[in-house]
Amino acid sequence: MTDFPPGFFDRDDDGDDARFYGPPRLVQHIDDGAIAAVGAFYDEVGVTGDVLDLMGSWVSHLRTRPRHLTVLGMNAAELDANPMAAARVVHDLNADPTLPFPDAAFDTAVCTVSVDYLVRPVAVCREVGRVLRPGGTFALTFSNRCFPTKAIRGWLAADDRQRAAIVATYLRDAGVFDEPVAQQRASTDDPVIGVYAVRRRAGG
Numbered sequence: 001m002t003d004f005p006p007g008f009f010d011r012d013d014d015g016d017d018a019r020f021y022g023p024p025r026l027v028q029h030i031d032d033g034a035i036a037a038v039g040a041f042y043d044e045v046g047v048t049g050d051v052l053d054l055m056g057s058w059v060s061h062l063r064t065r066p067r068h069l070t071v072l073g074m075n076a077a078e079l080d081a082n083p084m085a086a087a088r089v090v091h092d093l094n095a096d097p098t099l100p101f102p103d104a105a106f107d108t109a110v111c112t113v114s115v116d117y118l119v120r121p122v123a124v125c126r127e128v129g130r131v132l133r134p135g136g137t138f139a140l141t142f143s144n145r146c147f148p149t150k151a152i153r154g155w156l157a158a159d160d161r162q163r164a165a166i167v168a169t170y171l172r173d174a175g176v177f178d179e180p181v182a183q184q185r186a187s188t189d190d191p192v193i194g195v196y197a198v199r200r201r202a203g204g
């Protein structure tokens with residue numbers, strides 16, 4: 001396990017996430033070019049089958065509707081407005097990183113422009129590994145925008161390349177994925193970085 005520096009997972013606003021995310025934000029968190037880049041990344045990685053959109057909102061940035069999409073986030077009104085979602089779960093991953101799903105329930109999981117808010121990201125990644133079927137993919141994307149008071153200090157202090165390394169470290173430390181792959185994706189103003197890892201198969 002990686003020893004992150006003291007204070008790495010601290011946040012300026014360590015108050016209840018439920019309060020911060022209480023008012024619905026039916027907005028785009030990244031620009032149109034970045035949204036297109038996220039969609040292309042998920043397309044290439046293959047976001048199909050039974051999909052979990054972690055830290056989701058009203059848009060899942062998928063080009064095609066998967067067989068079954070579950071969105072998990074903090075705001076019920078945002079999740080209700082997600083037109084692709086077939087199931088919606090309000091769950092605070094910082095209060096409880098345990099995912100409320102059975103083992104091997106999903107083919108793919110995504111997390112879009114949100115990993116920077118997790119205070120126990122390795123535990124969450126391990127949980128994603130548990131709910132993914134062997135050979136399933138966990139794909140994360142991020143840009144340089146965020147709610148700075150809610151992002152962890154280690155993220156705010158890092159540049160894009162370091163952030164890709166941070167996410168890859170979370171996935172490695174989870175101990176259930178093959179070696180992660182990070183890619184700088186084309187975009188307009190907002191950069192987009194994608195990182196994915198495949199859930200290890202039995203005996204792998």
Ligand SMILES: C[S@@+](CC[C@H](N)C(=O)[O-])C[C@H]1O[C@@H](n2cnc3c(N)ncnc32)[C@H](O)[C@@H]1O
Pocket residue numbers: 017021028029054055056057058059061072073074075078091092093094095111112113114117
């Ligand atoms: C910047 S928004 C991104 C939303 C969406 N993924 C998108 O691409 O538009 C951050 C999202 O992270 C979710 N989130 C923040 N803290 C969370 C937590 N502790 N547990 C679960 N979800 C959280 C919020 O509900 C919010 O929808």
